[in-house]
Amino acid sequence: MFFGSGAFGLPTLTALSRTHDVRAVVTQPDRPAGRGGALAATPIGEWAAAELGAAPLLKPGKVNEASVVSAIRAFEAEAWVVIAFGQKLGRALLDGVFAVNLHASLLPRWRGAAPINAAILAGDAETGNSVITLADRMDAGLVLGQTRRKIAANQTAGELHDLLASDGPELVMSVLEAKQRGTLRGETQDESKVTIAPKLSKADGYVDFTQTAEECRRRVHGLTPWPGVTVQFRGQGLKLIRVETVSLSGEEGVVLDPEGGVVGCGGGSALKILEVLPAGRKQMPWREFARGARVERGERVVGKLTGSQGT
8 A cells, every 4th residue: 555645755656566566545635726726636646547547546535534444454455655645644544554654854853744855954964765664753653774865065955855755666665575574673763863844834935144155055955946935136036946155255135246146145155146036937047137137236135034134
């Protein structure tokens, strides 16, 4: 049985469908999406409907309802794989079942809804995936296996998401094979090392140029593509996509180098803006934007409004 909703689980579900008998896929119900509000399937639901054919696709609004529990358990699957499903599986559902969860962090670091974003925001040098058993407390199960990846300075959360998703199949397969051989062992998480990665919202999509350039870099990359970091330039929204730190200093939020996209930050540091997404336009290099907008030295890029940054 596969439980999942987000795109993070697609590579693993694809691999499982080629090597195992996937009895059924359980995902979240279709939700309104886009300006028209038309119902749209989850990435997992859309893929399963197109690719799995005979395998049932279940979309329960409440997975722990008695009728749903009975329907799911009737498939008598030997293993359940859960990846970014979106609902907590209750005790009645899990009783006596071998179920594992793929989580995008090196647990116990970054339990919670946004572990990839949190790792970049915190400046972690590396992150990875963990396969764990399901537990009553969020992401607190036994660790059955992990993989690791370095975090590059120019890497966005979206890019890291895709890399970690691509690492998922091999890790999940290795855990399932160890279970089948009878060699699977779990390690208890060290509760003293637990950190939490809370769910993000659109309100988080800002940057504060009074912080250092390194802190601003982490924020831009850690929140791209969603919720994204939007600043104001000449009263219009401008989304920052990719940046880097440079060895310059100047007034916070002020353009120091128009063509190079260098903006002053706190602590005598500066940020070089590499790629932007202007409102209502396509993503482009800063240089292209700057030429078209005729950006001038001394203009202000307004991030989070503070006492030292005005419009």
